[in-house]
Amino acid sequence: MTSRAVRPCRLPPSFFARDATDVAPQLLHKLLRVDTAAGSVDVRILEVEAYTQDDPASHSFRGPTARTASMFGPPGRLYVYLVYGMHHCMNIVTGREGDGQAVLVRRVLVPGVARHRTDGPGKLTRELGVDRSSDGAQARVIDDAAPVPVAMATPRIGITKAVDWPRRWLAPWPSVTPGG
DNA sequence: AATCTGATCGTG
DNA sequence: ACGATCAGATTA
Numbered sequence: 365m366t367s368r369a370v371r372p373c374r375l376p377p378s379f380f381a382r383d384a385t386d387v388a389p390q391l392l393h394k395l396l397r398v399d400t401a402a403g404s405v406d407v408r409i410l411e412v413e414a415y416t417q418d419d420p421a422s423h424s425f426r427g428p429t430a431r432t433a434s435m436f437g438p439p440g441r442l443y444v445y446l447v448y449g450m451h452h453c454m455n456i457v458t459g460r461e462g463d464g465q466a467v468l469v470r471r472v473l474v475p476g477v478a479r480h481r482t483d484g485p486g487k488l489t490r491e492l493g494v495d496r497s498s499d500g501a502q503a504r505v506i507d508d509a510a511p512v513p514v515a516m517a518t519p520r521i522g523i524t525k526a527v528d529w530p531r532r533w534l535a536p537w538p539s540v541t542p543g544g
Numbered sequence: 545a546a547t548c549t550g551a552t553c554g555t556g
Numbered sequence: 557a558c559g560a561t562c563a564g565a566t567t568a
Contacts, residue, residue, distance in 0.1 A: 413551070421551070429564070449561030451552050468551060486552045522551055 370509035379505075380439035384414035384458040384465040389515050389533040391456070391467060397504035398492050405492070406506060407482070410535040411471035413520045415455070417464040420525035424464020434500040436464050444489070444499040451486030452495050456503045470521070470532070 375394070380387055395406040415422035423429075423445065428436045435443045435457055443455040443466045455466035470485045474492070482488040489495065517530035 415551070423551075423564095426565080431564070445551085446562070448550065448552050449563075453551060455551090470551085484552070490553095520551070524550080 372506045372508040375440075375505045375507055377438065377440040380456065380458045380503075381460055382458060384416050384467050385531060387456075387458045388412045388414040388467045388531070389517070390512070391469075391505065392513055392515055392533055392535045393510040395506040395508055396456075396469065396472065397506060398494065400493050405474060407475075407488075407492070408473040408510075409469060409471075410473055411469075412533050413468040413470055414458075414531040415466050415468060416459075419529065419531075421520065421523040421527075421529070422464065424466075428464065432464065435466050436462060437500065439465075440503055440505075442498050442501050442503050444494060444496055446496060447486065452489040453485040454489050454494050454498070456505070471534075 372395070389412070391409050391412050394409050396409055398405050398407055415424065417424045419425060423432045424435050431445055432443070434441055435455070437457060438461045439458050441457045443457050444452055447453055454469045456469065457466050459465035468485060469488065471483045472488050473479060474482050474488075477491060481491045513535050515533040515535065518532045518534070519528050519530060520532045
């Protein structure tokens with residue numbers, strides 16, 4: 365019996381044109397291609413949170429602003445913002461254009477990088493060199509047919525509104541390494 | 545114009 | 557438990 369050979373495929377924009385609460389858990393174990401100073405790197409997505417427009421904890425709750433413009437833009441693009449004046453958070457925009465939805469990437473696995481360096485939303489952007497210059501850029505998410513974990517939604521981290529909404533999904537640990 | 549509040553992280 | 561550090565939101 366030959367080993368399974370699945371051609372990794374880039375997720376189309378239609379994948380993201382759904383509610384963030386539907387898209388978020390499906391992003392677990394997908395690969396996100398990021399341009400770094402060292403070149404293009406595929407990182408494994410291990411933790412996400414969903415933010416929708418009806419969510420008091422969401423930046424989109426009070427309508428679009430200059431900062432959140434990309435969150436209301438076409439799905440499948442990045443929404444990158446500065447939190448607490450010093451850390452960047454990376455999101456993937458979901459829903460239809462005009463919706464204010466996104467999935468926050470909270471933890472990833474990077475080939476050759478200790479996992480404690482990318483186990484938080486601010487830490488992973490620092491490690492990868494992602495900042496506001498990536499805001500609005502096309503997100504490149506690759507499905508390499510890694511096993512899809514059964515993830516249960518849990519409450520989100522670091523918010524003070526809608527604290528008990530189950531909109532955070534974690535990949536089981538241990539997890540497969542990127543590219544393998 | 546002044547103040548408050550963060551989708552965080554490192555240090556103590 | 558707290559400070560860093562800045563932008564959006566709120567209050568006046």
